[in-house]
Amino acid sequence: MGQSRPQPGDVIDGFRLDTLVHRGPMSTLWRVSRPGREGGAPLVMKIPSLAEGEDVSAIVGFELEQMILPRLSGPHVPRFVAAGDFDETPHLVMEWIEGESLQAILAREGKLAPERVAAIGVAAARALQDLHRQHVIHLDLKPANILLRPNGDVTFIDFGLSRHDELPDLLAEESDAPMGTSPYISPEQVLGVRTEPKSDHFALGAVLYELTTGRQPFGDPQRKAGMMRRLWRDPLPPRAIEPSCPPWLQEAILRCLAVEPARLYGSAAQLAFALSNPEQAPLGPNAAKLRQDGFWTVLRRRLRAPKRSDFQSRRVSADLDAAAIVVAAVDLAGGVDELAARVRVQAGRAVEGEPGARLACVTVLKTALLSLEETAGDQGRSAYVQRLVELKDWARELALPADKVSYHVLEAVDPAAALIDYVSKNQVDHLVLGARGSSALRRYLGSVSSEVVAKAPCTVTVVRLRAPDTGG
Amino acid sequence: MSIALFSDVHGNREAFTACLADARRRGVARFVLLGDYVGYGADPAWVVETVAELVGQGAFAVLGNHDAGVETPDPGMNPVATFALNWTREQLSPAHLGFLRSLPLSSLDEGRLYVHANGWAPGDWGYVTSSVEAERSIRSVQQRWTFCGHTHVPMLYHMAPHRPPGEFEPLPNKPVPLAASRRWLAVMGSVGQPRDGNPAACYGLLRRDPLELTMVRVPYDADEAARKILAAGLPESLARRLKTGR
Missing domain, CATH: 3.30.200.20 (Phosphorylase Kinase; domain 1)
Known part of the structure; x- marks a missing residue:
């Protein structure tokens, strides 16, 4: 040509x-x-x-x-x-995307404040979840391919190494040489695997690391042997370079860069959730560490390093289903009544048998429009704390491990709007909520559940107590 | 304009009827028939008449090994297939046989090649079951796109210039672009006797600009087709495999 x-x-x-x-x-x-x-x-x-x-x-x-x-x-x-x-x-x-690449931002600013890194991380993880939902793994995420739009949204460009799980992979036959960009390429991509959605989590983790510290976590090795090191050698913790990096941000970054699949986030939505709810993210040993792992730990990892055959080819959508975010919305204004107990049963069923699923327990603390100032004071604070305690107590029976469950009290005038906003922002897959009866007054006023069912962008399970049998 | 490609109908009236109806519902106005209209199934005469009618309306049709085997028995064919062909012969009139005899081994349609088995020797009935045979077929023809059947298992092979061939198992009902930047060999699943583990009938739906192929799966009344096979005294295994798609 x-x-x-x-x-x-x-x-x-x-x-x-x-x-x-x-x-x-x-x-x-x-x-x-x-x-x-x-x-x-x-x-x-x-x-x-x-x-x-x-x-x-x-x-x-x-x-x-x-x-x-x-x-x-x-x-x-x-x-x-x-x-x-x-x-x-x-x-x-x-x-034409109006916006700036993270590469341009890095070139100008060197590194960014942790709050900005987290905000970009949330936007990028949400974008990634959206991409994975459309069956595509990007496989070449790097600062030059991540654009920040003026409204804060992230847009990915350059799909020349990408994999669509419903289409032929034209690169599958090409070569065993690692395909990607050295500083950001995931360990499994170094091995030639092109079917792992978590490769994108890794690359995003490497980008967030660079935004936080101004350095690339594994340098920029030019040969396969150098790129292989990331299979066992952990990077210097971000806090060792940039002390202002909060433990929860370090936790999220290092978790993205982990080699062991069990330590990775189940989905990009779960990463976005962790970055946007830092107070809820359980902190592991990664959060505080200031040094790289010791010789014996690294040696052990090296001896057990995964091989190409350890990665099973599978569909992106199957991964997302296994890592669903489920929200249980419960009304605790009247204590744990029968309906609240039924919501708990259904929420438990929605996450059981899926080790990657997460449950977010949500309750709405209704605030009257005119008394915002009042509730904002000590009294409001104590009502908030009391409701949070009640919510945790409500969820106790589910006996979920700490890293699978989180608790959120939303203060809002309009509970339905607050719930819809919450499930949209957090890319929730499934919402379980209760509905109270179906009286004429309720139909007239409009119920929370019917509005949520009509507008929530996800699966909604409405739990209702069986109406008493009227005979006849 | 969309094109529907049907292969390996094998006398299965119920499956063929369902696939034709599905294609017409999707607005298909152009049909390609990739051979093996008879053998195995209980309605060879009806299928041959339907194919002849489509050809009369402008459809492309090529000859399959079972169609050829009605008059020229193939010693290499397995006993069940031979038994079914002997039975089939008695169901067909001289007109049916004349129609089958008139079919070509291959057809050309705007740069697309239609054959039953392969591109390198369409009358030898060699199977394309791996990228080795796919490469042989792709290299031996001029056309960018070859469409065949014969294996009863849907499959896509593709080759870029000077590159090794790639293969892809197309997912049911998911369109795949067949980009002009490389050459393609598309093996249709079977209408009348699927063997890829999915008992639903399979046909290819080709849309243009850009060229996209979908392996459409159509559930049909396999119980009825199986019942007729048994009622005709054909081997029980031919009835059973319709329900499992194996």
Whole structure:
């Protein structure tokens, strides 16, 4: 394919090339426009370098991106606009993302305050959950591929190494050499595994590490042997480099970078949950440590290091199902009544048998609109604490281990709106809540449960006590 | 315009009826028949007539080894298949046989090759069951896309220039783009006797711009098809396998 070099002003398939944005070894990126279409919204065109002798993974990567991008949607990926005929000028046109890459932010600021790292971590983990829900593992997350939109949303770009679990993996046959970017590539990717969603957690952990400390956790080794070290050698704890890093942030970062599957987060949503509810995250030995593991621990890990065959190929969606976030919403204003007890039974069933599932127990403390100031004082604080204690007591019977359960008292004027907001923000998979009777007054006023059922973006189980048998 | 590709109907009227109805419901107006209309199932005459009618309306149809075997017995065929073919022969009229005899071994359609078994020697009936045979088939034809059947197990093979072949087990009802950047060999599952563990009938649905292939699975009344096989005095194993898809 001896295409001549595109020039500014050229028109390809109706798109006018405006400015060259980036020229890389694999492709060039142009800012383009299509007069009269998309309301004049700016677009970007990617043109692969397909000349003879080019790296074959550049071509396959382009094929992959052309296959995967049209199937993705939502704010966390660039919107696909058009693809060029492979026999003419192969290209890919997508939405121009207004925003800055984490690479640009790092270059300017060196490192970021822990609160900003956590906020970016939450946004990136939410974006990742959304991507995994769409059957795609990115497999090349790095600061240059993570864009921060002005509203704080994260968008991932460059799907040239990605894997869609319902489509052929065009890179599967390519090579045993690690495919990815050295500082961020996961241990299993170094081994050639391309089916592990947690590879993206690892890369994100490495990015958060770099944002916190200004350093890459495993350096930038250029050979496979150097990249292999991350299978057993843990990085220097972030707090040893940046003392302002709070223990819970270190816990989250090191957990993403763990090699043992059991220590990793079950899903990106669980990582987002941990980063946005730091007071609830149970702290393990990682949280406080200031030194790397000792010689014997590392040696033991090295001897037990996983092999490629230890990773089973499976569907991303199966992983997400096994790591569901379940919310039990219980009304404790009248103590633990029969309905609250039934909600507990159903919530227990929703998480049992799924070792990766997490239960968040939620209750709403209703605040009257006019007395906000009053409840904000000591009295309000004690009502909050009292309700939290009651919630924990309610959940005690479920006997769930501390790392599987969390407790949240939401203070709100409108309980239904508060619950809907909570399950949306936390990417909850399943909400269990109780409904009180179905009296005419309730139908007239509208119940919390019916509003939640109508608007919550997840599965909702409504628990209702059986109405007394009226005979007849 | 979408294209439906049917392979290995094998005299199964119930499965073929269900697949044709499903394809028409999806707006398919163009049909490709990839051979083995007869053998195993209890309704060979009806299936041949239906195929002939589709061909009369412009459908592509190629010859399968069981179709050829009705008049020219293949000594390599297993005893159950031979028994079923002997029975089938008695069900078909000279007109049916004449139609089968008229079918080509391969057809070309806008850069797509249709064959029953493989691309390297369509009349030798060699199976494509691994990427080794897939590579042989892909290399021996000019076309970018080859569509076949014969194995009763849906499978996709693909090759980029100067690269080793890749293989992919397509998921039921999930479209897969067949990008023009590489060459493809798509093996359809079977309409009338699936053997991939899923007893639902299988056919290929091809959509264009961009080219996407879906292995559509259609549940059908396999109990009735099995009952007719037994009633016709055909081997019991032929009835049983319809219910397990093995």
